[in-house]
Amino acid sequence: MKVTLNHKxxxxxIPCDGGFxxxxxxxxxxxxxxxxxxxxxxxxPDKPSVKQYERYxxxxxxxxxxxxxxxxxxxxxxxxxxxxxxxCHVEVIDAYGECRRFMVGKSTGFIPCHLEIRSRQKVNxxxxxxxxxxxxxxxxxxxGAPFESVKVTKR
Numbered sequence: 001m002k003v004t005l006n007h008k009x010x011x012x013x014i015p016c017d018g019g020f021x022x023x024x025x026x027x028x029x030x031x032x033x034x035x036x037x038x039x040x041x042x043x044x045p046d047k048p049s050v051k052q053y054e055r056y057x058x059x060x061x062x063x064x065x066x067x068x069x070x071x072x073x074x075x076x077x078x079x080x081x082x083x084x085x086x087x088c089h090v091e092v093i094d095a096y097g098e099c100r101r102f103m104v105g106k107s108t109g110f111i112p113c114h115l116e117i118r119s120r121q122k123v124n125x126x127x128x129x130x131x132x133x134x135x136x137x138x139x140x141x142x143x144g145a146p147f148e149s150v151k152v153t154k155r
Contacts, residue, residue, distance in 0.1 A: 003053050012053050023053075032056050034076035035111070039063055060111075067110035077113040078106070079145045086114075089154035094144025101153065105139060114142040 001015040011022040025048040032055075036043030041062055046052050066072050075083070082090070085104045093099050105115035117139040 003050055005048055005050070007048070010048070012048070028053065028056055031077060032059055035059060035063055035074060038074055038076045039066055064110060072110070074111040077111055079114045079142045081145060081147050081150050082114045082142065085150070085152065088152050091151045091153050092144070093148040095146055095148065096144055097148070098144065100144075102139065104142075107141070115139045116142050 003015070004013045005011070006013050006022075009022075010025045012025070012028065014021050014023060028048075029045050032043050033045065036059060039062060041059065043055075043059065046055075063074060067074075082104050086106050087103065089101065089103050091099065091101045100116070100118070102116040102118040105117040106112050107115055115138065
């Protein structure tokens, strides 16, 4: 099956493990532009198309080749305000005005992103444990940047 485009939702629809995953048109352009700049390869923004998605895949292959040859890892998908705060506990006010607390993690691979490793969340104005048995070993990618504020609560 081939990648298709959902213009209404502005998504690339990508066959994956018997199902599908998606990638936003704007996300692809942002990630491709940042990665191309980092590895000094020309990237020409263009309207969403299967061809543009294939160009992005080629860019990823070039980056993977650089990683395989030198061990280099990209910083293009890290959250700039969190670089250097890996393993620290932070409280952020995100771009949408929401307050969140989490430990800053970093994914593996040659194009890592920051992770929100949470053990607490705000419920009715109070911070509560999500799961007392949670070992905090993983979490979703950081969202809501750029942040209005970042406060380190524990190093």
